[in-house]
Amino acid sequence: MTRPGDLSHHTLAVLVENKAGVLARVADLFARRGYNIVSLAVAPTRGERFSRITIVVDVESAPLEQITKQLFKLINVVEIVQLAPEESVERELMIATVQVGQEHRSQVVELVDIFEGKILAVGSNHLTVSLDGGPSKLDDFEALLADYNITELQRSGRIALPRIGRDAPRVAAG
Amino acid sequence: MRLNGGEALIKSLEMMGTEVIFGYPGGAILPVYDPIIDSKIRHVLARHEQGAGHMAEGYAHATGRPGVCMVTSGPAATNIVTPLADAYLDSVPLVCITGQVGLAAIGTDAFQEVDTTGITRSITKHNFLVTRAQDIPQAIRDAFYIATTGRPGPVLVDIPKNIVDAGNPDAYFEWEWPETTDLPGYNPELPLDHDAVAEAVELIMAAERPLLYVGGGVLKSRGAEILRQLAELMNLPVVTTLMARGAFPDSHELCLGMPGMHGNYTAITAMQKSDLLIAMGSRFDDRVTGKVGAFAPEAKIIHVDIDPAEHGKVRQPDVAIVGDCRIVMEAMVDALRTAGGAESAADHSAWRQQLSGWQENFPLTYEASAPGELLKPQFVLEKLRDGCPADTIVASGVGQHQMWTSQYWQFDHPYTWVNSGGLGTMGFSIPAAIGAKAAYPDRTVWAVDGDGCFQMTAQELVTASVSKIPVKIALLNNAYLGMVRQWQELFYEERYSEVYLSHDMPDYVKWAEAMGCVAFRVEDPDEVEAVIARANAINDRPVVIDFRCHSNEKVYPMVAAGGSNDDVMVDPSQEALLVVAKAASASQNGEPS
Numbered sequence: 001m002t003r004p005g006d007l008s009h010h011t012l013a014v015l016v017e018n019k020a021g022v023l024a025r026v027a028d029l030f031a032r033r034g035y036n037i038v039s040l041a042v043a044p045t046r047g048e049r050f051s052r053i054t055i056v057v058d059v060e061s062a063p064l065e066q067i068t069k070q071l072f073k074l075i076n077v078v079e080i081v082q083l084a085p086e087e088s089v090e091r092e093l094m095i096a097t098v099q100v101g102q103e104h105r106s107q108v109v110e111l112v113d114i115f116e117g118k119i120l121a122v123g124s125n126h127l128t129v130s131l132d133g134g135p136s137k138l139d140d141f142e143a144l145l146a147d148y149n150i151t152e153l154q155r156s157g158r159i160a161l162p163r164i165g166r167d168a169p170r171v172a173a174g
Numbered sequence: 175m176r177l178n179g180g181e182a183l184i185k186s187l188e189m190m191g192t193e194v195i196f197g198y199p200g201g202a203i204l205p206v207y208d209p210i211i212d213s214k215i216r217h218v219l220a221r222h223e224q225g226a227g228h229m230a231e232g233y234a235h236a237t238g239r240p241g242v243c244m245v246t247s248g249p250a251a252t253n254i255v256t257p258l259a260d261a262y263l264d265s266v267p268l269v270c271i272t273g274q275v276g277l278a279a280i281g282t283d284a285f286q287e288v289d290t291t292g293i294t295r296s297i298t299k300h301n302f303l304v305t306r307a308q309d310i311p312q313a314i315r316d317a318f319y320i321a322t323t324g325r326p327g328p329v330l331v332d333i334p335k336n337i338v339d340a341g342n343p344d345a346y347f348e349w350e351w352p353e354t355t356d357l358p359g360y361n362p363e364l365p366l367d368h369d370a371v372a373e374a375v376e377l378i379m380a381a382e383r384p385l386l387y388v389g390g391g392v393l394k395s396r397g398a399e400i401l402r403q404l405a406e407l408m409n410l411p412v413v414t415t416l417m418a419r420g421a422f423p424d425s426h427e428l429c430l431g432m433p434g435m436h437g438n439y440t441a442i443t444a445m446q447k448s449d450l451l452i453a454m455g456s457r458f459d460d461r462v463t464g465k466v467g468a469f470a471p472e473a474k475i476i477h478v479d480i481d482p483a484e485h486g487k488v489r490q491p492d493v494a495i496v497g498d499c500r501i502v503m504e505a506m507v508d509a510l511r512t513a514g515g516a517e518s519a520a521d522h523s524a525w526r527q528q529l530s531g532w533q534e535n536f537p538l539t540y541e542a543s544a545p546g547e548l549l550k551p552q553f554v555l556e557k558l559r560d561g562c563p564a565d566t567i568v569a570s571g572v573g574q575h576q577m578w579t580s581q582y583w584q585f586d587h588p589y590t591w592v593n594s595g596g597l598g599t600m601g602f603s604i605p606a607a608i609g610a611k612a613a614y615p616d617r618t619v620w621a622v623d624g625d626g627c628f629q630m631t632a633q634e635l636v637t638a639s640v641s642k643i644p645v646k647i648a649l650l651n652n653a654y655l656g657m658v659r660q661w662q663e664l665f666y667e668e669r670y671s672e673v674y675l676s677h678d679m680p681d682y683v684k685w686a687e688a689m690g691c692v693a694f695r696v697e698d699p700d701e702v703e704a705v706i707a708r709a710n711a712i713n714d715r716p717v718v719i720d721f722r723c724h725s726n727e728k729v730y731p732m733v734a735a736g737g738s739n740d741d742v743m744v745d746p747s748q749e750a751l752l753v754v755a756k757a758a759s760a761s762q763n764g765e766p767s
Binding site: 016017020021024025028029032049063065066069070072073074075076077078 | 291292295296299300303320357358359360481482483485486487
């Protein structure tokens with residue numbers, strides 16, 4: 001299984017006009033051209049007119065250059081910043097509910113402590129925990145948590161910004 | 175001046191210089207059809223929405239100006255999907271207006287509601303769903319700008335009924351024409367990379383076997399004249415792809431004609447043996463390259479295209495230049511002149527000699543019909559070509575007749591060839607010819623059609639009769655879906671599956687007459703010329719000639735789909751010569767023959 005922390009994955013921070021259907025345009029393009037999306041996060045930025053779509057792409061499915069150029073042909077795409085893993089700060093959020101009896105609860109709490117996560121809710125046989133961090137940290141945490149009975153798990157998809165001092169390659173509509 | 179959305183839409187189209195709308199009214203677009211009565215824009219009523227779309231394409235192909243079509247919602251929008259896809263693949267500037275159910279009804283599965291912008295998203299350059307009447311002028315202005323700049327393409331504007339409804343107070347606003355476009359994510363004006371031009375010039379000066387591989391982008395950029403200067407300055411042989419026929423005169427000594435699956439032997443082989451392909455507004459389509467891994471193995475590539483995504487999509491270029499072909503060629507010509515032109519460049523004489531040898535040995539050829547046999551389509555096309563004025567516009571459908579037209583017509587002028595290249599849309603020719611003729615009423619416009627294609631869109635001849643757009647149709651009736659039959663003969667052991675149509679069912683002459691056309695039937699080769707002359711003398715009505723053609727005729731040369739361009743199937747009469755030529759070429763390369 002491929003995971004968001006893989007090095008064959010690149011992150012594109014795509015600034016788009018916040019128009020109806022813009023996410024569908026981006027998703028359609030990936031589907032039509034056979035590019036794989038690993039994760040996707042969308043939220044408004046720079047006021048109401050624009051949103052940022054952060055897409056983790058599998059560069060083994062198509063060359064990054066082709067993906068970027070085809071994306072940029074979308075009229076509503078204003079700017080694309082290519083973020084290689086080593087040149088960017090990446091964060092992702094995970095929340096998970098674990099079914100765990102009282103005898104093992106302290107082990108899970110300890111694990112959350114080590115990773116500097118949070119306990120969000122406690123029930124008699126369940127714990128809901130959250131963790132934010134880089135994708136590989138979340139991968140490690142998820143692997144260790146799998147020793148217990150995970151009943152629900154959700155990851156947010158990656159968001160990223162260029163590392164300060166690095167000049168990430170970008171294409172913009174002049 | 176207060177206008178409602180419908181009036182504003184028509185006024186916006188007038189502001190953009192629209193002369194003619196090809197369309198078909200219906201429920202959701204009704205309010206926009208009312209102000210058309212008072213507009214100076216001509217409306218041509220098609221008989222099917224697909225026809226309206228192809229007419230707009232034909233108009234755009236012939237003029238270079240955006241074609242405009244307008245239809246209602248639901249089935250009308252789905253009927254125009256094919257022309258939109260066709261225009262998308264061939265980069266044809268089109269503005270398509272579709273009616274939509276009222277905003278309040280969107281999403282309710284209302285009568286004649288489909289998700290038009292969703293359906294057309296991947297086959298338009300862009301589309302809009304306009305939600306307020308006052309946004310219509312900006313949307314129309316932006317749509318024309320997007321359709322005609324950069325790499326041209328179709329743009330769809332979806333208009334909900336309530337915002338154009340004269341009975342809706344909210345559909346009125348104070349008319350204002352936007353000063354500019356409002357598209358922060360779209361900037362088609364890219365600076366020219368002079369360093370890349372300089373690199374290209376170096377490669378051209380050094381090449382021993384250069385070849386200009388010219389595609390539709392040269393026509394889109396209005397670059398035929400500068401192309402000629404470039405070719406003549408450096409003595410560069412030229413191939414013109416299916417989309418570029420006419421961009422360089424077929425009669426020119428440097429012209430090698432069309433390459434690709436049904437290109438001529440010299441054009442195909444020149445690409446294979448070239449050491450420098452100068453791809454000018456062409457996109458390494460699979461019908462040109464054949465098997466990509468075996469395509470032009472010794473060639474360096476200069477790739478000029480206005481769409482950066484074409485660079486490296488199929489073949490990695492050695493020099494990539496983003497830009498309008500005309501502007502890039504102007505810069506190239508300047509730089510090449512400074513570098514000393516052909517006299518300072520590497521010697522091409524051996525290459526030119528090789529090319530003319532191939533041309534001499536492997537011309538296009540066919541066997542004339544034996545006495546009593548039906549017509550040979552190639553013969554009909556030769557007679558048609560020779561019997562028409564030089565500036566005749568010729569449209570074609572898709573299949574064998576299209577390939578023969580491209581092969582046998584002599585294209586000496588740009589914008590005289592109207593065809594469906596990328597999508598390969600059967601039924602394209604009749605409506606496309608009507609669109610071209612609507613643009614140029616004084617020119618002769620022929621549609622060369624097959625019997626399969628004719629049956630898909632023939633009803634548009636009613637449009638041609640009623641709207642007084644007298645196009646002429648050369649129906650190459652071979653009783654079969656000829657190209658499919660050819661593949662079944664060659665690749666499916668002559669197992670002919672569902673390809674027989676019959677010569678006389680329907681009766682094309684009666685059918686054409688019923689649609690208001692003058693119609694002829696020709697079976698005898700001796701009559702071909704005279705009937706073409708009679709057809710060319712008729713200017714008040716459409717003409718259909720039912721040319722009864724031989725069913726077995728195949729299009730040669732041919733490269734099998736997915737095959738290497740080294741393996742050209744030539745006309746059977748040239749096969750022996752081909753064996754000799756291949757042996758000679760192999761021994762030249764030091765291989766055992």
